[in-house]
Amino acid sequence: MATVECLVCGHVGAPKTKGSFAITIILLFIGLLPGIIYEIWRRSGGKVCGACGSHSVKLYMPVQRVIQQPVNHAPHVEPIKTYNKTKLVAEDAYSYNAGVRLNQEGKNENPDFKECPFCAEEIKIAAIKCKHCGSALEGTS
Structure with missing residues (x-):
């Protein structure tokens, strides 16, 4: 039957x-x-x-199942690039510069400012507290 x-x-x-x-x-x-x-x-x-x-x-027609062999090597995966704590989510024509500041090439044009170590915004050299993130800075440098 x-x-x-x-x-x-x-x-x-x-x-x-x-x-x-x-x-x-x-x-x-x-x-x-x-x-x-x-x-x-x-x-x-x-x-x-x-x-x-x-x-x-x-x-009913039984189908032969093909068992795949495990792969011994993991493919090389590039780590996700991050720029200034901004995660780059895609690399295409529209998000090529996502997370990259436009003024990075001329970062130290003004000698009266330095970069906040917590939020990477420009603050005055004499500042002891960042006006952008509110972090207390260790000292003047």
Whole structure:
């Protein structure tokens, strides 16, 4: 007997004939013709799922599964580039300069300012507290 797979419940197994054999017997006792018509209907039209009784069944064809071998080497992954605590999320035409300050090439043009070690904003050299992040600086440098 063929093995079928139910498309509704996923059951794989032997199909069963639709209808009931008990109804066939009852109809044969009532009258010969209704019992014969019911039995012809019951055997025609295919099989049903043995678990749920659904008509949506197909012939089960087992598929050979291919087991992939584990890869012994990990691919080289470049670390994510960060600029001034800003994470670069993508490298494409639109985010090429994401997180990069535009004035980095001329950083020390003004000798009266220095860079805050906490937030990287420009503050005065004599400052003891950053006006941008509020961090207390150790001393004048």
